[in-house]
Structures are given as structure tokens and as C-alpha cells.
Amino acid sequence: MTAVRRSPVVFPVIRTVPRTAAVATAALRGLFAGPTPDERQAGYSSLFSSATAGLLKRVRIASGTAYVDLHDPRDLLSGATSSCGAAQLRTQLDRTLRQFPSVERVRYAIDGDPRAFHEWLNEPCAAANDHCDPRPFHPHR
Numbered sequence: 001m002t003a004v005r006r007s008p009v010v011f012p013v014i015r016t017v018p019r020t021a022a023v024a025t026a027a028l029r030g031l032f033a034g035p036t037p038d039e040r041q042a043g044y045s046s047l048f049s050s051a052t053a054g055l056l057k058r059v060r061i062a063s064g065t066a067y068v069d070l071h072d073p074r075d076l077l078s079g080a081t082s083s084c085g086a087a088q089l090r091t092q093l094d095r096t097l098r099q100f101p102s103v104e105r106v107r108y109a110i111d112g113d114p115r116a117f118h119e120w121l122n123e124p125c126a127a128a129n130d131h132c133d134p135r136p137f138h139p140h141r
Contacts, residue, residue, distance in 0.1 A: 010091045011037055012099075024059050024066060024097055028037045031096050033055055047089055052076050059097075060139070062103035066097045067136050072110050074120055081107070086121045 015036075017026040034049035048055075055076070057069040079085040097103045107130060110116040115132040118125055125132035 002066055010088060012095065013044060024061060024100060024103070025056065027096050027099070028056050028059055028068065028093075029053070031092060043130065047077055047085060048090065048092070060099070060136075061100075061102055062136070062139075064102065065136070066103045066106045068093065068097070068106060068110070069109045069137050070117070072116075072122055074110075081121065086123075107136065109134065109137045112118065 013035075015030050017023075017030060018069075020026050031046075032048050032055045034046050034068075035044045039122040052073065055070050055073050059073050060067045065089070073080070077089065080089040093108070094106050097106050108114060108117040110120065112134060114129065114134055114137065115125055118129055118132055123129070
């Protein structure tokens with residue numbers, strides 16, 4: 001008999017951040033910094049840690065979509081490429097951003113390249129991710 005391994009369960013935690021108009025940026029920076037010591041002591045864990053605190057390059061919200069551009073996380077988050085790791089990564093990111101009423105969907109890129117993000121997680125470029133269209137990550141070109 002083999003044990004069935006389940007994907008990690010993601011739980012929300014409440015954190016207080018200084019007042020800012022850039023709430024999505026503050027929320028992602030908090031997520032990328034990983035669990036606080038109190039959260040760790042309470043049993044929370046994450047793919048993110050102090051080593052990933054600087055992952056966020058920028059986030060922009062336009063017409064209900066959050067465009068998240070990351071510094072290259074592939075060396076820092078090697079565990080994200082497993083099916084459970086990818087699900088945990090995506091769930092943590094999506095839930096962090098979709099808590100805001102202005103965010104209905106989220107699109108991701110590594111250094112402005114959505115194809116790099118999706119290839120890293122072994123996902124195809126398809127309608128669900130706008131076929132990895134890089135234009136929204138470079139709106140001022």
C-alpha cells in the first residue's frame with residue numbers, strides 16, 4: 001500500500017503593514033519575506049523566506065488584472081517546480097492578490113517575460129494566461 005501525498009494546504013494569515021496606497025506591493029513583499037518568527041512558531045511554513053524577500057520587481061493593476069513581474073526566482077525556489085510546489089506557489093500568490101476587490105485575475109512574468117514564468121512551472125502558454133503575452137508587462141514601450 002502506498003500513501004497518497006497531498007498538495008500543501010494554504011492558510012491565510014493577517015499582517016499589519018504601514019499605511020500605503022500600494023497595498024498589493026506591500027502584501028507581496030510581506031509574502032515573499034516568508035513567515036514571521038511568530039507564524040513559524042505557530043506551525044506555518046512557506047516556499048518563501050528571507051532569501052526570497054526581494055523577488056518582487058513590480059506589480060501593476062489594470063482593468064482588474066494584476067501583472068506581477070518577478071526577479072528571477074528559479075534558483076531560490078527550486079521546490080516550486082514540483083506539482084505540489086507549483087500549486088502552493090500559485091495559490092499563495094493568487095490569494096494574496098485576489099483579496100483586493102480591484103484584482104479579478106493575475107498574470108506573472110520573470111523579468112518581464114511571462115513565457116519564462118510558465119515554462120519554469122511546466123505550464124503551457126494558453127488562453128488562461130493570455131498566451132504569455134509580454135506587452136502588459138512593458139506598458140510604456
